[in-house]
Each structure stands twice: as structure tokens, then as C-alpha cells.
Amino acid sequence: MSVQFGIIGGGVMGEALLSRLLVQKLYQPSAVLVSEPQPQRREFLQTKYGVGVTADNQSIVDAASIILLAIKPQVFETVTASLKPSPQPQVILSILAGVPLTRLETAFPGQPVIRAMPNTPATVGMGMTAIAGGEHTQPAHLQQARQIFAAVGEVVEVPESLMDAVTGLSGSGPGYVAVMIEALIDGGVAVGLPRSIATQLAIQTVRGTTELLQTTGMHPAELKDQVTSPGGTTIAGIAQLEQAGIRSALIEAVRAACRRSQELGQ
Structure with missing residues (x-):
């Protein structure tokens, strides 16, 4: 052939x-x-x-x-x-x-x-x-x-x-997600979970969340609102994430990777 x-x-x-x-x-x-x-x-x-x-x-x-x-x-x-x-x-x-x-x-x-x-x-x-x-x-x-x-x-x-924008988001995105999962695992260990259990919890949580968003077509903000009850645990965690600037950090990560992709093409 x-x-x-x-x-x-x-x-x-x-x-x-x-x-x-x-x-x-x-x-x-x-x-x-x-x-x-x-x-x-x-x-x-x-x-x-x-x-x-x-x-x-x-x-x-x-x-x-x-x-x-x-x-x-x-x-x-x-x-x-x-x-x-x-x-x-x-x-x-x-x-x-x-x-x-x-x-x-x-x-x-x-x-x-x-x-x-x-x-x-x-x-x-x-x-x-x-x-x-x-x-x-x-x-x-x-x-x-x-x-x-x-x-x-x-x-x-x-x-x-x-x-280049695609490269910054989905091309490099698995690296960002891996860092977030690793941080969630370390957070679980910090509050007393065995690392193996924390790993399983973090990976399946991310996997399940993405599957839910894709299957339902729900906007991420809508899902966030669904799991954020008044005075509850989730809003406490999200407030800390916002204080740490997680949104701007991820946006700037995509921008930095996009710029690097442009540099590679020169």
C-alpha cells in the first residue's frame, strides 16, 4: 500500500x-x-x-x-x-x-x-x-x-x-489546569486529607465540573451561583480566590502565552 x-x-x-x-x-x-x-x-x-x-x-x-x-x-x-x-x-x-x-x-x-x-x-x-x-x-x-x-x-x-490566541488559551491551557489541580490537592493536604484521597477528589471534581458544563450548556457563572449558598463554604472560598486575584492571573497567563506564540512565529 x-x-x-x-x-x-x-x-x-x-x-x-x-x-x-x-x-x-x-x-x-x-x-x-x-x-x-x-x-x-x-x-x-x-x-x-x-x-x-x-x-x-x-x-x-x-x-x-x-x-x-x-x-x-x-x-x-x-x-x-x-x-x-x-x-x-x-x-x-x-x-x-x-x-x-x-x-x-x-x-x-x-x-x-x-x-x-x-x-x-x-x-x-x-x-x-x-x-x-x-x-x-x-x-x-x-x-x-x-x-x-x-x-x-x-x-x-x-x-x-x-x-496565537488559541495557543494561549487551549494550547497552553492544560498546563494552567494542571497547576490549579495541584494547588487543590495541596490545599486538601493542608487541611488534613491524605494526598492520595486529595488527588482523587481534586481530579474528579474538575472532571465532573467540565462534563457538567459541557453536557448542560450551562454558563460557568450560573454553575458557580448554584453551588454558592448565602454565608456558606463555597462563597468563603471564592472570596479568598478573588482576593488572591485568580481571574486576573488566568487572564494574564493566556495573554503571556499568546505573546510568546507570536514571538515564536517571528
Whole structure:
């Protein structure tokens, strides 16, 4: 079988997409080729998933009809500088934070390029991905991208001008949530809970709250009001959070990550 899907970069996010695409049978292992510089990583991917592996990025460009760029944005120029464009039509999907469509289209002239920003929950099929199409991208190409990224969670389409904002919110967001969960766990320990119990309580509380909001479509403020009774425990805790500036801290975190994404694209 010819190579249909090629991945340049066999790291965590590349593997996350690979594993879900194979589980959902969007591609057969024999139709996938992954380029990865580390021999141990190549061996791991080949053994676990049965896909083709290579250390040569050019072989991906020469063979694949859809290419996923899953490398670090800092090495984008180094990796793409040595690539010779394919004369065959291809779809280029990039998950490189901060790298704009103009730079991607320069590296892959004439090809439809789609910039995407998934996040790490993609590794368990609960990701959030935003996509933005380039100059040569047609609706059919965007539909292909939607199908691929839907394998790891939900997908939205946004103008490229908002991709850095997406990076600051959902791309970096799992880190913010992890810090909040860790703090809740430490808070539980501070008031006497065993760490294992505090961990279970914190994780399931966050998980249940997000599921409730998504299932009901309830606004977060409405849920907050429902669980905040007059003179009760929740309002006491929320008052302390407000005094500590939790809202402004999270807003500034998103802004800082957005700015860093813009810097990476320069």
C-alpha cells in the first residue's frame, strides 16, 4: 500500500494523532510513514504501531499525500531548508506553535497548508484543536483536516489571526489546569486529607465540573451561583480566590502565552 499519511516528528503529539488515527481505522499502519531522528524512538513507533519509520524527512515529502508537521517550532527552518518540494499535490498540516501560514507556504510552495493547534488531552482522545487554512486551501482540504483532528477530540475553524490566541488559551491551557489541580490537592493536604484521597477528589471534581458544563450548556457563572449558598463554604472560598486575584492571573497567563506564540512565529 502506498503512503497516504506521513508524519515529520515522532514525538508525543505526533504519536497521539498516530495512535488515534489507527484505532479509528482512518489509516492502516502500512499506509503511514513517520520520520524521526532518534533510533530508539523509531524502533518504538514501528514496534508498537506497525508503521513505517525513517530518519529521512525527504522520504515523507516524496511519498505521502498528507503530511503532518509535528516538530518543535524552533527547528522548523533547519528541518524544512533541506526539503525539496514534491511535484505531487499534497496537504500539509502543521501543529507548530507560532509558525504562521506564510512561512509554512514558503517551505511548501503551491501546496494547501493548514495550521492547527491541538493540545495535550489529544493523547487520550479529549483534545481541542483549532485549524486555519492557507491561500491554496480548499473546503475539501479543511474537511480532511477536520476528520484527522476529530480523531483526537473536538475541532473548530478560526481565522489565522486568532491562532496565537488559541495557543494561549487551549494550547497552553492544560498546563494552567494542571497547576490549579495541584494547588487543590495541596490545599486538601493542608487541611488534613491524605494526598492520595486529595488527588482523587481534586481530579474528579474538575472532571465532573467540565462534563457538567459541557453536557448542560450551562454558563460557568450560573454553575458557580448554584453551588454558592448565602454565608456558606463555597462563597468563603471564592472570596479568598478573588482576593488572591485568580481571574486576573488566568487572564494574564493566556495573554503571556499568546505573546510568546507570536514571538515564536517571528
